[in-house]
Amino acid sequence: MRQIFLGLLRPLRPLRLLGRRTIRVMAAVAALMLAPAGVLAAYPSQPIHLITAFAAGSASDIVARLIGERLQRAMGQSVIVENKPGGSGQLAADYVARAAPDGYTIMLATNTTHSSNPFLFKSLRYDPVADFTPLVQVCNFPFVLVVSGKLPVTNVPALLAYGKQRRGSLNYAYGNSTGQISAASFDRLAGLEAAAIPYKSTPQAMTDIIGDRATFMFIDLASAAPQIKAGSLRALAVSTEKRSALAPDLPTVSEALGKPGFDLAAWVGIFGPAKMPEAVSQKLADALYAIVSAADIQQKLTEMGAEPTPARADEFGRFVVRQKSVWGEKVKQAGIEPE
Template structure:
């Protein structure tokens, strides 16, 4: 008798679970969605997150709140999202810093960039520029090398993310400058000290630097991509300026949810986000910001993230950076 009663009870429980899952997905979203960014207000990530968040809000019919969680080279934000409930109400606008470089820059990473996330959409690439303060008598890469060799004691470079760190370390190793690395919580803080002349040079994404370059407080000397960028055609590449091929660094940006995001919710978010980043309006705005549009759906973005982790691991090793 006990056995005959047990089976219907189990069946009823399983039926309830099966019904609850689709019903929950069908109701999504029923509350605001948080989009976490790993860097501070005014950074390139923050600007792009707010641009996309505004359109996603209209598509979902719910508020999309951009929340900045800077610090520890993006680890704070990534760890928060990795541990969030996989219900579609916490997503992350991430970069190669959090998902490609950090596994090689830190010995004890609290999250796995592949296993702990659900890829939703690839957004864009950010070319970086080698920049110095307008206060310094430096107008070219050659000028920077001469200045650095004449002032070796006070020579340093600032960075607020891993692309800036790896680019500057690679440049430093390639040129033999032996500058001191100075980390910052976020790119805007690093730029403030560059502009003020408290740090010598940095590699900064064009999106964050453009307003300062146009205002004349920051001077861009070269781009970090191997060839000249269409976004800054008057600037030589670092490879071109040094006469040495192979220097090629740019940051990628994409959006993730936590791992185990229910497939219907992941599909809804991925489809809406891909429509947004593929639109001519958003691609045009990204170009205006200093980004190269690279829209790709989750099916292509997932393999790209796996491949990029290996690529950036090689870049970290080549730059001679030791994991902390």
């Protein structure tokens, strides 16, 4: 094996001409290829960093901490959840894509980073398929249309009437691509002509909705549920094609507008960087699948407003490829031009 690896290195250009990331990845792969089987069997031997693309308090952060605590027990090693919000998840995704593929840096990602961003931005520093190793699919998040509890609006028709009286002065907030695409699609169908206000994260956007500094937003039910219960937010509709079992009294957007075809929900899954050694990725994938398939974890996900969708790495990988096309079409239908 040593001779084979050294043979592969001979045709390469001198190391001084290679980028730092390339050198780090080569070093990690070399170490794993040259290591005895016992070293791989001993993985993990140091803390695992679970990166999330959004801020503390967001739905993905809540899920990451739930899974991270259980993964720590399963792997017998510390799991550190790190929030790296910014650029609609680009900061976190780029960070993980460039990390050494040794199993110590993984990412809890969403359709924002891996399905929508390729169509919302003219260029990305990462490829959502080629630069990652799928490990497990976790859950879906239905989104709800919300307004401030202070706003004199109790349903979608009332929001439309409110908007008609104030045409040109309404706006919508968003902290991720699902919120952006949902709100843009709704605005287009409803003819509100609301202005878009981007935020670094969902909690920041939600704060301005509660304070009546923005008119409406689409937010995952998990993040919004406590504020809806407290009356700070008022939920008007769900973004999915059918009513959600998590909020059965809320109409769908399609029902409320009388226009079929509105169907938007966020997916969540876990990836590592590309080119992870199979022994390492398989060990991680097996542990993660056991965690997200456990009855108590699924119950906790449901209680927080998620719909469990556990799937193994190979199935999840095919799902990600399909979803890239699906969300590309959704962005187009929403009339959003890439930045």
